[in-house]
Amino acid sequence: MAKIQIGRTELSVNPLGLGTNKIGGYNLFPNLDDEVGKKVIQSAIDHDVELIDTAFMYGLGHSEELIGEVLQKNDRHKVVVATKGAQQVAADGTVTLNNTPEFLTKSVDESLQRLHTDYLDIFYIHFPDQDTPKAEAVGALQRLREAGKLRAIGVSNFNLDQVKEADADGYVDLVENQYNLLQQNAVKELLPYLSEQHISFVPYEPFAAALLTGRYAPDNLPHFEEGDHRLNIDLYKPDQLKANVAKVEQLKPIAATYHATVAQIVLAWYMKNPLIGPVIPGARTPEQLLANVQSEGLQLSDSDYKIIEQIFVSFFENSRQ
Template identity: 50%
Template sequence: MATIRLGKSDLHINPIGLGANAVGGHNLYPNLNEETGRDVVRTALDLGVNFLDTAFIYGPGRSEELIGEVLKEKGRAKAVLATKGAHKFVDGKVVMDNSPAFLQQSVEDSLRRLQTDYIDLFYIHFPDEQTPKAEAVGALQRLKEQGKIRAIGVSNFSIDQLKEANVNGYVDVLQSEYNLFARDAEKELLPYCEANGISFVPYFPLASGLLGGKYTKDTTFRDLRANNPRFQGEAFARNLDKVDRLRPIASQKNVEVAHVVLAWYLKQPAIDALIPGAKKPEQVKENLKTLDVQLTDAEVEEISSIFK
């Protein structure tokens, strides 16, 4: 399976990774089965999906622990492991901390939970309001020089925060929201990443399932989507009409709408990798069908124009 280089780093990954927030993310998804989560990670590794994306806040901590158990069993060298830190609990509330001392402790804690002596890619998960971004990234650079991490990422940073964080050229990866319904990153973030050798990894690539092609106008929601304007009334109907316009392309290529959408992202400048999630092992196999989709330039432009 062909691999790509992540940013300016020496990490080489399968462009279809695994977003592991449903592996042990009990605070995000109710009634998760941990052995199923382990099987999701095992299946990913067996199929050559080597880019695993997790975070402290998934669990909290439990996702890292489960992945660490599987890597102990399968072999650490099989994975390019990404995790994130910034969240901490103060008097029962979650706050963000990007201070060098906290980031260093976060890396040490993640190493312990993951049962490894190095993390391939460590992200600052969210910016805080007080720490200078170059100072925070500088702390990660020192950890990189010590061999505890191999590459540096930031997540949910604005363009100004990203520029400040990357003042010394240390940032390898930016993770941020981006999908066909949420394209603000095209204005400044994606061009900056392309110009500075930073890989952009989008999250919510299927817009909470809206771009998966599985919903109809009669679908109702009882979770956070119920309060999202994108999933309500006439806006929901219009959005589904846009998704329906992708079905001929998917049918012609004998894949699902979701595969066409994911393949479109990989055609965008600076987007080198995707991290679709999976709650079941068979979903990992489904995600990999994206690599079989070859979009023409005309199809890329057609999809872009549908969602302008």
């Protein structure tokens, strides 16, 4: 598939990347294996998955450390590394958001050390804080770009007004926000704006915390171990879960016609969507990574794309009216 240009930069990537909150993210998921996680990263590099997306909050730097170990054994220039920062952790473990230029500069330098690299391809402000002017925070990252420490600037979990403020000087290249077929309301206005401004949109949680993988059915609803962050997700609450699983059930016949899995069909839908940039599904094992990679070979028909859109009452249908 054709590469995707990142924002207004000269940076481009293959459409399918890798999200790594299950690699080293011991504070998010139980029973993670570091050695398996490193194998996932290596498998991604071996199969031309260029964009590897991580964050300080994935294991409080541990995900970055594992990725850094693998990067040292590979050609750094083959990998587009994206990381995120904004969380300040106190001695007692309390986490607060900090977007000040001083803290973001420190965060970038610490990420560089953990990743064993002298530049980041992409750095996102992970969450906005309440006090720092957004353009001031982004301005600090622009100075780091000018110093050669990063190639592209992103913001994450920013609403439309916050994105506009952050991009006052035209420095923002990407927005990474929650988006998937089951959670589209937050981007009814955001995506058209980003497209107009040539800012790339990177959706996180593309599988809606596994609901869109097709692994569940009305008679096989999910159950999670204590400590799994999915226990706190609205999509999994009893008043929503059955209806969400029923929607996903409608994808199974479509997937069968392509000899594909539901997860692969979902990824193919995102990659066909002109308003969406690179997609970063997670993978806990190399096998899951390879299954995701196979979705790049799927070409959804226009009619099937529209059927899937209608199943999930896509906002794109409303935006065309």
